[in-house]
Amino acid sequence: MSYPEVRRAILLVAGLYLLYRFVGTVTAILFLFFAVLILAMALNPIVNWLAERRIPRAAGAVLIALALLALLTVAALVIVPPMVAQGEQFVRDAPGYWTTAQSRVERTLERFPAVRERLTADGQLGQEIVQYAGNLIRSAGRYTVTAAGLIFALLLALILTIYALAQPCPLVKGLLGAVPAEHREKTRTALIRIASQVRAWVVASVLLGAVVAFLAWLGLTLLGVPNALLLAMLAFFGEAVPNFGPIVAAIPAILIAFAVSPITALWVAVLYVAIQQVESYLLAPLIMGKQLHLHPITVAFFVLVMGALAGLIGAILAVPTAAILRVLYEEFYYKPRHPDEEAITRDANEVIAS
Incomplete structure (x- = not known):
């Protein structure tokens, strides 16, 4: 060297x-x-x-x-x-x-x-x-x-x-002006996609949190669990952290219900599992659609990394961060190098089947 x-x-x-x-x-x-x-x-x-x-x-x-x-x-x-x-x-x-x-x-x-x-x-x-x-x-x-x-x-x-x-114009203009002319169109497309995905995430997070909190409050109230409203609000904020937040929010409810009776604790656990199933297979696809389309492994990785970097705030911002990086990767690296999407899919399926 x-x-x-x-x-x-x-x-x-x-x-x-x-x-x-x-x-x-x-x-x-x-x-x-x-x-x-x-x-x-x-x-x-x-x-x-x-x-x-x-x-x-x-x-x-x-x-x-x-x-x-x-x-x-x-x-x-x-x-x-x-x-x-x-x-x-x-x-x-x-x-x-x-x-x-x-x-x-x-x-x-x-x-x-x-x-x-x-x-x-x-x-x-x-x-x-x-x-x-x-x-x-x-x-x-x-x-x-x-x-x-x-x-x-x-x-x-x-x-x-x-x-x-x-x-906003000076901020966006300064960003576009800093990009070379040959990449400006891709940058504009990426910014539009990023804004769309961020909006979808914000709206979906609020709506999902509200629905989950209402279902948790209703179920806990019917089961006779004390502090149902407090536990429901904890479920609302737990939705801000994908994968891990709902689990953390369910633990206090199950423990309090266990003090009522073991059967009540079991029913509370069933309630939270049912709510998560309804959210995952019905509410999330209906409210969020396919705009974000992030793999659960990707979401879990970003939640852990962002949580390690910035604590709770980092974990909350993990999903938009993953969505933004995904858009940048697709617009500036993947699409220019792999225009044939079907060929890549065939190769991926062969690797999986091997």
Whole structure:
């Protein structure tokens, strides 16, 4: 290897390291602006609709922001008080839930001594569960500062979205102008596809979350599970994280139902499985259609990677990130090199059948 090649390799490694350190430092900021970009693309058709009716874009963006704030305020006034009441009731009743669960677990394990000894050395599995639950409740206050920071980030994102919606032309023009002329048409097509898929994801996520939350609330109420509204809202937010969110949202409901009775816990588990089946095979294809068309393995990979990079926000943004990268891959790499889609499909089927 010649000296110029060694120098280029060293510079490349150093550049990648500096880029890694830079991205690691500003990850939260990058994800904030990415969320602003997604929100702006989702709301842009509404601003366009208002602009066609002689309402300036800046005024339209402000109107949309005010409408969102009003909607959130109404939702807060209607939903938050009973949620807070149920949350306080849950905190008061949690020790009782876990004490009841402890006694049920202990009685069950008394029938299976070998299993009891394998699960825990001293056989006090229920006591350990109660202790763990108590630690979770006592640590809840530590998230107050995080919640305040999240509210500030949401307000900042809303303000930045207003600016992006009010004057999008300089942003889009600057992006298209930075692309070489021979790639400008592909870039324009990619941006249009990305905006369409982001809008489909936002609308589908909200609708799916609302339907799942309603079904969870209805089922939990009919089964007599306490804190049904709180658990339903947890199911709503769980829909924001594909694959893993619904599972996490189901765990508290099953545990609380187990404190009522093991049969109730079993029915709650059946309820959540049924809701997920209805969502996967009926609601998702009906609401989202084939616009995103992402493989479940791809979604799971991006959820894990984005979650590792930016926590919950990264996991929530995993699906639009996967959709955006898929569009860029198809427009700039796959289509120019593989115009014969049928031939690629035949080759893929031969590999699978081998």
